[in-house]
Amino acid sequence: MSTQANSSAIGSNQTIGLATDRPAAQAVDAVKVYGAGETEVVALNNVNISFATGQFTAIMGPSGSGKSTLMHCMAGLDRLSSGSSHIGDINISELSEKELTLLRRTSVGFIFQGFNLIPTLTAIENIKLPMQLGRQKPNDELLNEVIEAVGLRDRLDHRPTELSGGQQQRVAVARALASAPDVIFADEPTGNLDSTTGAEILDFMRRAVTEFGQTIVMVTHDPVAASYADRVVVLADGNIVDEIHEPTTETILTALSSASQA
Amino acid sequence: MLILALKNLANNKLRLSLTATAIVLGVGFVVSSLVLRDGLKDSFASLSEDIVGQTDLQVDAADETKNPLSVADLETVRGIDGVDLAEGSVAASDSSPNAIQAIKSDGSTIPTQGPPQIAFGWVDQPELGSSRIEDGRAPEADNEWIVDLDAAATHEFEIGETYDFITPTGRQSGELVGTFRFGEDNTTNGATLYGFTNDTMRDYLDLDADYLSTIQIRTADEADVAEVLELVSVALGNPANASFDDADDLDGLNVIVQDQTDLIAESEDQFNVALDIFGGILLGFALVSLFVSIFIIANTFSIVTAQRVRELGLLRAVGATPGQIRLSVLVESIVIGLVTSLIGIGVGVLIAVGLAAILDAVGLSLPPFELVVSPATVIIALAVGTIVTVVSALSPAIAASRTSPIAAITGTSDSNGRTIGRYIAGAAVLLVGFALLAVGLFGGGETVTAIIAPLGAGAAVLFIGITMLSPLVAGRISRVLGAPFRPLFGITGELSTENAARNPRRTATTAAALMIGLSLVSMAMVMGESFKAEFNRILDTSVQADYLVTSQGSDIPFEVVDVLDDNDAFAQVNSVRAGTAELTNEPVDSSDANGDGGYDITVSTTDYSALDGLLDFGVTEGSLDEIDDTSIALLDTAAEDLDVELGDTVELPLNDDSLVELSVAAIYTDGQIAGSTLISPTQFEQATDTVGVQLVLAKRGEATSVVDGDMAFDAVGAEYPNLTFDSAAEFRESFSSQIDTILNTLTALLGLAIFIALLGIANTLALSVFERTKEIGLLRAVGMSRRQVRRMIRLEASLISGLGAVLGATIGVALGVVAVIAIPDSFISELAVPWSRIFLLVALGSVSGLVAALLPAFRAAKMAVLTAIDS
Incomplete structure (x- = not known):
């Protein structure tokens, strides 16, 4: 299937790069079916994938390939039809709605494409939101580090409407980082940003992985964005069709074009 | 555009149902007040027909006291050509001072506040009246009596048993010999009817042996009723062709003769006056509900229009003119108005039944009635509902038509441009409201309508103005009220506070509905409390007695005074008698109501030598000791109105139409017990119709x-179950509970307006939740639990209702204080604010929002995280 030298076997539990043996997130025999009978759509077709701790993974693929579904199911926003998904040691497929909520609060960070911040809260309040929902005291040291890193110290008391799009996304990244989750899921985090601002955000996410040892899984259809990752997983028709390590824009484009022809 | 408007409706069932409920309830209340009034009118109309029965003509005295009918008159009538049958009867009702009341086997009397008790001389003549003996027989001997069959069943009167009666001539005792049916179905509307012989009636009422109250005539079949009427009229001393149309102008007439049509009409008129007042009061409350509905409907339309901005922008982009957009919103409102008004008619009938039950529960039982939905009611309901809806939709429709095509892309409309203008307009409206209130309070309106109309309109305009201005403070008040939420509920509390504060206009309009209901309740509370305080002040300063006897209906017989006086337990006993007279004076005064130079005034008398330790009228000039048959004491305000001073002379008309000149011997300040004037007992007898004693x-x-005194007093009281025997403390208590009953009734009637207001909060929240779907999705994604979502919505609701409650209580207390100040001091001079009750009201009002939030909170929490984010 793969024409690339540095592409590896499909699926698997292999660990890569800086990672330890323990995967931050994992999907086992993941199947997701929407609808029934004639309108049945198989969004995920027995997918096995593992995201190692401290790794930056990009999930790519054409529209309808199942990349968003995979992310949603692994993040506990949606449930698999069969198979299981795991965050750390926890099989989230077995969790109740309430337990899932607590898991999202403590172990998962989110960065969405457009709507990331609560408009009635200031930047700092948005950053602390997951911790405050759990009525937990934020780790001040980490918080300081994160705020310093995103460079928003003078904007902390501003409301989202008073921030630029890039600044808003930086706040979103900071929020995801501040609770030091097992894994951060990012859904097209730069989709609404111009390329310069987008690059800033991606740089920052890259640094989060490299400097803080954060695990990030990012869904994107932008090869440039994906090139910031350690590893790119390509999906088509609910299957993982390719995987690239240490990707470049070129290798990604090649993989994508072969995936769409497959 | 018409089709678009209709499709819009079909596709937005939630929005439709939320808007509809407010209209349905508002219209429903209006319909219920009309249905109740019409139903009761029908019921009383058939009662009127039963009262008149088969009587063709009826004769009454033109002046009962001076020139009553007599048996001789009856004989005269019987001798007239064309009179087939004539009977005379003696009647008494408990609303008149000469009431007759039976004592039930448990020793109690039938309460006089309810339907009336009417005693009359039974005419055993089936062809005249409408009553027939049901069981037993007619009364024949002295003291024998019969009662209508429903009253017999309700009050457990058994034929063959002997019962005591309270009569103006003391306690009497008589055997029940039968029951009778009044009309076909005994439709007495709950009244109790006693039948005695005419002689027994005369005996009980201390009347001359030939006295008659009325003469009923059946004309011969071939006779012309109008001709017989004239013959009867002339035969009984009237001038030829006398007119009986004007009940206020019977000068020169001896008797009144009426035919069947007039009798029924007169009877109906009497009932209708009361029913129109009753219906009017209900309608007033219904209009409050409808007014509140307008806020809810307008708010819903404007939120929905704001949410549809992208769609409206698209319509504009593809070529819809602003006029077409406006029309589409208005057509939508017309359709909603018509459909919901129709539903409102059905709901109104249900509310009518519920209202009757509520009134029954607070002790104001209505007589049985049928539910009558007249064509007029249907037309009024449709018109009112549709107009209210369209008026509510006007401003949102105009806002919608201003949507720019670019909104299709940006999804935002800049509607905040005219904020300052709105506040200026709000301030202007507020001033108009104040002006109208001032006209009502101080404009010297001479009729109730002339005072109530500007007050009602002023209050309505005031509320609109306050609602227009309240966005200025809504955010701030929300944050103040929400301040404790942060420490209590953490970030959830803060989010709810910010949500309530983020759209001050929406929050303010939603809260306005509750504000109106609660301000009226708290205004009534202030007035009620002030009345209580005034009453207590009178008791403190004017009434020093340990015991008081009062009556709800008939006068108190003189013997009560004697019995108490003879009892050694009491050192001092006195009584107050009150009546009405028309006092005159050379300079015609301004409060002359009927325009004939007289001054209708309460005149009272008492034993001026036995006032010590019982009564103090607050005499400031002269002395009450000097009141004799040539002198009078005046209340200070009455003296002012009459423009007289100590030593001046006023004229008092006596019952025999002569005038007596009385010199002013004293001026006093406390008129609550005595009214405007005090005269000697002798002059009182000659100037009024009052039979007994009032206090x-x-x-x-x-x-x-104390114990012995209480026991002695209660022992006397046991003999008079129709009178109220109170110690000073009980007297205070019973007045206080009467005021509370009125307040409770008022609150119950305003309950619907408050309910509609809560519905409005639910409505706004549901729309806000819908609007914030993405936001709630994000909150859920980053770890907000369903429970926290529900709490966030509930807290926001409590802030909206809290805002309404705080504003409502503030305005209500202010209005109440102004009203108490504006009411003349002779009625109420004390001002008291029931703070603890007001605070309780605010607390309950705030908490009520939690109830309103139940459904929106449930919906918000139920949202799937993913669909919320992806929406």
């Missing part, structure tokens, strides 16, 4: 202990 006061003897 008896007693002071415990110094040697008597």
